[in-house]
Amino acid sequence: MIDGTRVWxxxxxxxxxxxxxxxxxxxxxxxxxTLARLMLEDVLDVLMQSKAVLxxxxxxxxxxxxxxxxxxxxAAAVLDRTDNGINAAVRVAIAQMAEGDGGxxxxxxxxxxxxxxxxxxxxxxxxxxxxxxxxxADDGGTNLLACRPAGAIPLHxxxxxxxxxxxxxxxxxxxxxxxxxxxxxxxxxRPEDLRRFVALESQTRTHEFLSRLGIRERLERxxxxxxxxxxxxxxxxx
Numbered sequence: 001m002i003d004g005t006r007v008w009x010x011x012x013x014x015x016x017x018x019x020x021x022x023x024x025x026x027x028x029x030x031x032x033x034t035l036a037r038l039m040l041e042d043v044l045d046v047l048m049q050s051k052a053v054l055x056x057x058x059x060x061x062x063x064x065x066x067x068x069x070x071x072x073x074x075a076a077a078v079l080d081r082t083d084n085g086i087n088a089a090v091r092v093a094i095a096q097m098a099e100g101d102g103g104x105x106x107x108x109x110x111x112x113x114x115x116x117x118x119x120x121x122x123x124x125x126x127x128x129x130x131x132x133x134x135x136x137a138d139d140g141g142t143n144l145l146a147c148r149p150a151g152a153i154p155l156h157x158x159x160x161x162x163x164x165x166x167x168x169x170x171x172x173x174x175x176x177x178x179x180x181x182x183x184x185x186x187x188x189x190r191p192e193d194l195r196r197f198v199a200l201e202s203q204t205r206t207h208e209f210l211s212r213l214g215i216r217e218r219l220e221r222x223x224x225x226x227x228x229x230x231x232x233x234x235x236x237x238x
Contacts, residue, residue, distance in 0.1 A: 006055040007103035007123055007146070009047050010093045011075075012086045013040055013061040020110075025226075026191050026218045038205040039188065040066060042112035044073045050116045053123040055102070059109075060093035087155040094150050101129050103148030110188045111143055112206040113197065118181045122146040125177045132169040133177045135184035136162040138196075143184045147174070195219055 019036035020027070027035065040059070047057045059070035060078040067077035078096055080089040090106055098104055103126045107114065118135075125133035126148040135144040142161040147153060153172050156164035169176045186196045188206075194215055198207060 008055050008097045009057045009105045011059045012089045013066045013109045015063040022190050025222050039112045040109040042204045046114050050119040053120050058097050060089045086157045098150035101149045104150035105146040112204045113202045115183050118183050131175045133179050135179040137187050
């Protein structure tokens with residue numbers, strides 16, 4: 001349990017088989033599932049290197065492969081039996097892992113470039129009770145949410161969640177601290193996110209996998225195909 005001075009880190013994970021559907025234009029179903037698994041492995045590697053600032057790491061998921069992977073890396077696995085989305089899943093994990101005035105850091109599994117320094121910065125930002133630290137994604141989402149106490153605010157993952165989490169904290173009288181950590185900005189949801197990620201040249205399983213797939217060339221072909229479709233559509237409507 002959280003001891004009041006350190007924090008648990010919670011990683012919500014969708015079932016690999018249905019993860020990253022918006023990448024369908026460039027990755028097939030098996031490739032998307034492999035990508036989801038490798039991203040989780042990269043994130044867990046970093047979190048397990050952050051034991052000095054974490055009471056523990058918990059993966060919450062309805063995917064038994066992901067749960068087994070978490071346990072093999074020394075993390076706890078919380079089974080999401082309802083599979084009702086990320087907000088419900090994180091609430092389940094907080095209810096099981098959080099206690100007292102301890103804190104929690106929620107890290108998505110699709111930021112494989114996250115660093116131990118970013119986790120340490122988040123833990124430091126919520127060293128005092130009544131604080132929330134949040135990092136925005138490029139699309140206005142939330143790429144890291146830290147809060148002490150753990151259940152101090154309602155969760156609002158989804159469109160514009162960065163703004164909604166910040167507003168919820170303010171309304172609850174919780175001090176809001178925005179984390180400006182470059183490694184927390186990009187997540188991997190859409191084809192254009194893949195381009196930004198591979199440009200980072202990170203030393204991760206995820207980068208190695210995408211490089212082996214020739215993802216840059218795939219993205220170029222996807223762009224040309226989309227341009228051709230737009231041209232045809234424009235001609236048909238004129």
